[in-house]
């Protein structure tokens with residue numbers, strides 16, 4: 001168990017307690033929300049390509065379903081722990097509530113290093129893990145999605161495995177599928193697109209110009225790369241980028257598409273033409289207008305929060321900022337777009353995908369993004385209203401809104417038996 005993952009769960013619990021206190025929430029309701037409804041650990045044995053058997057650990061945590069079926073990604077990572085997945089499941093509950101979509105929160109993962117596995121080994125991990133949690137998932141029960149180091153192909157395998165057991169195709173059991181298997185237009189870039197809608201609203205609120213606005217992005221995966229690309233397209237200047245191997249910097253601006261091509265060839269953003277290599281730490285502390293952490297949790301802590309030099313912190317990743325760092329950053333006057341709001345575009349378009357599957361419909365990308373912009377702008381406005389109403393900061397307001405909505409549902413449902 002890594003100390004980082006313990007820190008993540010502690011951070012999630014602290015956030016809940018703080019919101020509960022500010023809402024004067026009943027102690028019993030707080031206890032219900034503090035505990036996930038179900039946590040499952042399974043073993044995932046697979047035969048490697050060389051004939052050896054390896055056993056991986058798989059986890060699925062279902063935090064709360066008072067507002068609808070559980071929803072949450074599946075990640076493949078060498079340090080996935082129960083604590084980390086529990087925190088992420090809790091954040092999913094809050095995210096769906098802030099976005100006001102009819103889902104609860106869940107998360108899953110397999111502790112493995114996908115970089116050391118072949119494609120067919122990853123397929124066997126996925127199919128075996130899905131089989132082990134088969135009775136817990138379903139279109140009205142728990143709907144998984146991609147997360148760190150999983151993608152549309154992974155979701156196709158989950159859907160196929162589930163469907164084989166059912167005897168018919170069930171596309172609505174997962175979201176984030178390939179387009180030709182019931183995926184939604186716009187899903188791949190949905191989280192980044194939602195982040196951009198939030199950033200644009202924030203820059204408008206702060207009276208900042210878009211053109212020439214300087215941006216640093218940590219993480220160059222699905223969220224980071226798409227966010228960099230979309231901001232570059234609308235005239236922002238991307239000055240820093242990073243991935244797990246390090247970062248790059250160019251004060252005159254970086255073309256994310258060139259970096260994407262470079263990463264495809266070399267497997268990393270580092271050593272890209274016309275850029276200086278920097279450390280990940282230097283990237284986070286670079287002076288810029290917008291800083292987007294889009295990698296993993298706990299990247300901004302007490303240790304570096306004082307050195308963060310940006311006007312807007314737009315959290316693409318889940319839990320990138322510890323509670324103490326968040327306090328320091330808020331005191332510095334940095335405008336925070338908190339994760340449960342800022343990266344809710346992904347789960348919102350996942351919800352659209354589920355609705356399309358259930359109705360056997362297919363919407364255009366234009367329709368998807370119009371609906372997304374409406375949903376996420378409404379969520380941001382609700383949070384800004386909560387900031388005023390409770391005289392508090394963005395993160396606390398978003399949490400209070402979410403915890404308040406989930407508690408309202410729990411209170412009305414009552415406790416069975």
Ligand code: NAD
Nearest residue numbers: 148149191219220221222223243244294295317318343346
């Ligand atoms: P991804 O696997 O596509 O990309 C992750 C990126 O982060 C990779 O470029 C990796 O090299 C980099 N990275 C990992 N550790 C790093 C480190 N210590 N420093 C710098 N870079 C590092 O994952 P993703 O889907 O882009 O997810 C990124 C974050 O966004 C995660 O926290 C995830 O939970 C969150 N998120 C993703 C979605 C989505 O739709 N994909 C939705 C909401 C939230």
